Amino acid sequence: MLKRIRIYVVIMAMMTMLCIQNTSVKAEANEAEANWSLVFQDDFNGTSVDTTNWRMYDGPGHVGNGLRKPSAFSVANGILTVTAQMIDGNLVSGGMAHKANYKYGKFEFRVRTDPDQSAATSAVVLTWPESENWPTDGENDIYETHPNVTRSQLGSYVHYGLNGVDKTVSHMRDIDATQWHTVAMEWEPDEIRIYIDGVLDWVTTDTGAIPDVAHHLTIQLDAFKKVMFGSTKMYVDWVKIYQKTQFPDNPTFRVIDDADVNTISYTGTWNHQSDFWFEKRTKSVTDMSGASAEMTFNGPGIAVYTKKMNLGGIFEVFIDGQSEGLVDTYNRSDLYIERVFEKTGLADGEHTIKLVATGDKNSSSTGAYIGFDFFEILYGSPTDNTAPVATAVIKPELPDGKQGWYTQPVEVRLNTINDSSGSAEMLYSFDNGTTWLPYNEPIMIDKDGRFTIQYRAKGKEGNMGEAKTLNVDLDATAPTIAISGINDGDMLNDAGDVTPIITANDGLSGMDGSKTTVTLDTSSLESGTKVPLYKLRLGPHSLTVTASDQAGNKSIRTIRFETSTSMEAIDRLVQRFAEMKLIDSDGIIKDLRSQLASGELAEFANQVKAQSDKHISSEAAGCLLRDAEYLLGGQV
Structure with missing residues (x-):
């Protein structure tokens, strides 16, 4: 079905200057378009929403107004329709979210919205953070009609969090939103651009507002009231999502992540999971013999990245149907983002790579698992004299104690972010750069102390990256408590006195005096206070001391004694x-x-x-x- 018919009428005598101007705009648009690669498109040509690509909302409406139900959506004649109306006393509308998340990209769609005589609804197409951490991780409202009767305005909003408070930068334009419009957002790290019908309409370069985390596209007809009369509809003709072509002037590689199921075809049983240590924090795992991951690509080279581990198994690589041999992913300790296979010198044109799990393992491995991370398409191998940039990931990500202290062992993993050769050597030092050690496995810090770790990367050509510094303060030891003047198990007659002397020490982060408490039975007591025993009941008693250090470690010591008489x-x-x-x-x-x-x-x-x-x-x-x-x- 031809879904878009464009008629261009040029009246040369009257529009010469405008045509010259439009020609320039089109040239710039074509150049920009060449830098975007289409990664998803939905023309809504079926009879229902494709739920393999879209997640339907089913719950309360916008800020609790009415309900969002999958039944609000219909697909017919190549058009997605969302209807808002009263059903059984509830204002029922709908929303749906694309299942894939993208950090930056171009999001384009063709849309129109009916008038709303109740001014109860707003049609909106937006991107929402994968983390659901709003407003900190932002929200990009590309197209928003607002709850007005005539739909005579459209707004675009970039939401961001400032100290947990929702803030926005925005733009409003007068437009008839009841008519079809093609709307696009180009979202990049330093700029968001909004286009209406192919014309640049608004730009923000406020990098403090522009999100820098992965989002997904959503289509929503939101209720701003609990009741309405009549109904209103939102129509979407098509949706397209693009990703920026990497290195358009001199491309060297492109990463295809394991989670990109639109590009990679899986057979057999694979578990697609989140994992902090993988390239984009996702992994695909199998130990099933014959399970495969296959991808078609254009480029002279291809590389495969997996996790190497003590459960690692063996897989076979096929390129264009020909076996390239077996790859063993066993290693005594866990290694992440490991380039385990590379093939270069392929002829120009389309190629297919296929990974097939064999179900086998070497004798040292305790499993036959394949932890697939990503493919890397290699466009070329120019001499790279750029110093690789080292990165460090620390786990836990943030200090788990107080005042910046860690209270449990810390793991540090080193990597690079611009090492196209995949052969950079990672180095680290604990003595301010006097001695540099090769990084072969995660650095474990499991002894108390203040540590300064310097790290850097050395490129294939010997070019040394800038040294970076990471400080780790670890205090996993609770304070010591000494009690004198009374002993555990003492039997005392009540005619005498006791004078407990309490001393608490911490040799690293220091004592938090505000958290030290001394309790005799249920009453507070100051260290050095004389206690006449006749004032206590006869029988068992407990003296409990609690002390905390600046890192948050806590010690508790209890002395138990008895009083009696004669x-x-x-x-x-x-x-x-x-x-x-x-x-x-x-x-x-x-x-x-x-x-x-x-x-x-x-x-x-x-x-x-x-x-x-x-x-x-x-x-x-x-x-x-x-x-x-x-x-x-x-x-x-």
Whole structure:
């Protein structure tokens, strides 16, 4: 079906200058177009949405207004239609998201939107971050009609996060959005360009706003109210997605990632997974004999990148149907982004590469897995005197402790980002560059200390890259706690005192004094405070000290002890309370000590009761009666 008919009428006598101007614009557009490669196109020629490429929304509507349902979409006569209308008391509309994500690219589509007498909906085509981290990772609203009746304006917005707050740069234009328009966004690291019907309409170069993470395209008819009358529709004729052709003037390579299922054909059982350490954080894994990954390409050379590991198996490479031999991906330790195969000198034209898992392994391997990362199409091999740029990936990505400290072992992996030869040597140093060591496997930092790692890359031609520095501060050891003045397991009579002395030390990140606590049973205690034991209940007690360092490591130490009493201890308490003037009669003191000496504990208790709050303070009386009751077995 011919979906777009363009009629050009040139009135030469009246439009000479305009034609000259348009010719210049077309030349520039054609030159720019040559730098974009089409990677996806949907002409909606079927009878329903192709859900292998699109994910349908099924849930609450925009900011909770109504519902988004797959049933809002229909496909007929080469047109995708989204309808918003009231169904069973709910405003039902729709949205769908392309399943592939792209960091930068050209997104183009042909669209129109009906008027909305309720001013309840806005038609929008946008890119949304793969991470779902909004607004930090941005949002590019390419086409937005706003919830107005006449659809007489279109907006374009670039959302970005500033301290977690949504900010935008935007552009509005007056246009009849009920008519068909071809709209495109060219998104590059330093510029976003919006085109309407082939004419550049708006440019932003605000690099603080332009997203720098992968996004996917979405088509949405969003509800801005909970109710509407009648219905409205959004129509999309076609969608195209392009990627920038790498190195258009002197191309050297192009990466085809394992996740590009539109380019790579898989057979057999493959697990397509996310993995932090792979080139684009995705991997395709199989151990099934006969499972294959196949791709057609144009170029004089091709390379294959996989993970090498102790579970690594063997696969066979075929180019244009001819075997190029077996590749063994075993290695004692994990190696990522490894170039395991390269073929150059191919004739001009189209070629096919196919990887076939054999299900075999060498005797040292513990598995037969193939961890496929990406193909690299090699367009040429010019002498590269550019110094390779070293990169470092640290795991955990951010310090897991406080004040910039790590509290668990740190793994550092080194790589390069512009080594087209794939043969750069990675070097690192722990002594400020005095000694450079070859990087063969991940660097593990598992001992406490402050480490400065310098790293750089040495190119095939001997050209040395700039040294970079990475600082890692690791404190995985909790503070030490020393307690004196009392020992674990002590049995103490309650006539005495204890004075706990607490010392907490940390030899690296230092103590966080605000987090040090001392608790006796349930009460706070200062180090060096004398504790009269008669003030504690008889029985078991615990002294607990908690200390934290600046990195967030915490230590807890507990001393457990018991207090008890005896006739001698009670006699000492009588003397102590007399000295403290808590018993103020010499006669009563003499009688009480005499009763204790003769073992008349019941008479002692009765006299204490009789004199409580008189010649014996209530505090002293309570302690003496408690101890007497303890010895009498609760008979006081």
